[in-house]
Amino acid sequence: MSKKIQNIITKYFTKQASLSELDLLSQWIENPSNKEEFIKYVKINFAINVNMKKFGTEDSKKQLLKFIELEKKGRIKRITLNYVKYAAVVLVFLGTGYILKNRILDNPSGVINEKTETPVTINNIIEVGTDKAILTLEDGSNIDLEKGKTIRTKSVQSNGEELIYDSSHSENAEIAYNFLTIPRGGQFHIKLSDGTLVWLNSESRLKYPVAFKEGETREVELVYGEAYFEVSPSTLHDGATFKVLNTSQVIEVLGTEFNLKAYRDETNVYTTLVKGKVVINTPTTKKVLAPNQQSTLDINDNSIIVKPANVNDEISWKKGLFSFKSKSLEEIAKVLSRWYDVDILFSSPELKTVKFNGVLRKDESIEEILNNILTTNYIKAFEIKDKRIMLK
Known part of the structure; x- marks a missing residue:
């Protein structure tokens, strides 16, 4: 081919x-x-x-x-x-x-006879994730950001799909910080005052200055969640480096693209380098990443493992895709829970370890995603009630 x-x-x-x-x-x-x-x-x-x-x-x-x-x-x-x-x-x-005919086409409502061991959907109010976030300003006030809603302050503006900070000046006084919080079922894009672009996945929070001090190290903090950074090169900022702080590690870059995944319900922090070079610093060690490498930090003992990574799989969420390559259903359930704002339960512990491969679109309904998962020989049915899903 x-x-x-x-x-x-x-x-x-x-x-x-x-x-x-x-x-x-x-x-x-x-x-x-x-x-x-x-x-x-x-x-x-x-x-x-x-x-x-x-x-x-x-x-x-x-x-x-x-x-x-x-x-x-x-x-x-x-x-x-x-x-x-x-x-x-x-x-x-x-x-x-x-499979498609019996489970989807003949039952467009998603309600299928239990005898066939296929999906049962009850009282489904689950929506596909969308662009939304909460902006916390330096005075502590909150602004809801969502599609179709425009906001503007003296330093930032939003069209409901992205947040753009004024790049016309640098901060010389005390630095003021904003927070951008992405709830479950959300995602958002932000352009920082230095021109750095950040894409935030569901259930994430970023802390950053309204403006960076001229000539000084530029620092932001991924408090939790997942973010993709396209960092404005240090050559455009008098050599000022860029650092991303996170639990147990500091990522230092000069100008690069990388993905950082650090969810609160996971014990590992994953840093995947797409372009350039980054240095991972912890209290006990330092690791340098090359493109197409990923570091895995165990937050329990601060140990780091560096290995090759499939970058396209790791950043597929930014492109509107779920890329599940040999992922357990327990891992997949976490991803789906964040994007669709649901709780996913298993009728037996054994189901959590079932492996699944697939590349699916994030704009599909949860029923469509679950019908694809049903094509394994292990999951026989699912039940949706309000915002709870039971896999059987």
């Missing part, structure tokens, strides 16, 4: 393929000699880890071609493609369309 085809498949699943690319993908799939290559590539990079039937039916191939053709027509009619959901396409193409 050529690199070009690989890129088109990826763009197709992430809503970025052009009409000409869709045409090329259609032609390529129609060639029977390409089917094994496609299966292998999708299984490694996208597909859900289930006991899949081998792709070998003309109906399966025709279904995917039909989906692509419908999407092309939709692009012409609406400019923006109305994509068939990723997991549905993969399952149909791999010859497991019966």
Whole structure:
């Protein structure tokens, strides 16, 4: 399989393929000699880890071609493609369309007979996460930020999707700090006064100065949660370095991009370097990260392990994706709980250790996500009641 085809498949699943690319993908799939290559590539990079039937039916191939053709027509009619959901396409193409048909298409409400060991949805009020945050100003007052709501103060403005600080001056007096808190079911983007960009994931909190003192080290603190930093280079700030403080460690950078994950309900802090170089400092050790490396800090004993990392998996949340590569359902439940603002429970402890592979979109409903998880042979059903989900 050529690199070009690989890129088109990826763009197709992430809503970025052009009409000409869709045409090329259609032609390529129609060639029977390409089917094994496609299966292998999708299984490694996208597909859900289930006991899949081998792709070998003309109906399966025709279904995917039909989906692509419908999407092309939709692009012409609406400019923006109305994509068939990723997991549905993969399952149909791999010859497991019966799962989709029995569990979704025949039951659009999500309420399915218990005898078939499939989902039961009751009183569902769960919404997909969106752009929202709480801004705490230097005087202690709070401002709710959300889509469609515009705010402006003397130093900051927001259009409801991002927060932008005034970069026209540096702070020479005592530094004033703001906090940006992202609740469960939220995400937000902020541009600091020095031009540094920060993307904050659900259930996160960032402390930062309204303006940085000229010529001095620029410091912010990820109090908890997950954030992606694109740091303004020190060369633009008279050589001033940039530091991110967090529980048990300080990250020092000159100008780089990295992801920091430090949730309160986890005992490890993960730092993943995308570009540049960072130095991880703890009370007992110092580690230097190169691109595509990740440090894991155990906050119980301050030990650090550095190893190679799949950067795309680690920062997929920033791109609107869930990338679950050999993740346990317990780990996945934490991610879904934060994004959908729900509590996920297990009917038995054994279910927590079940492994799952998949790349899914964050704009899917929780029912769609759970229906994909049902394709394992271990989870037989789920039940939603208010904001509690039971996996069985």
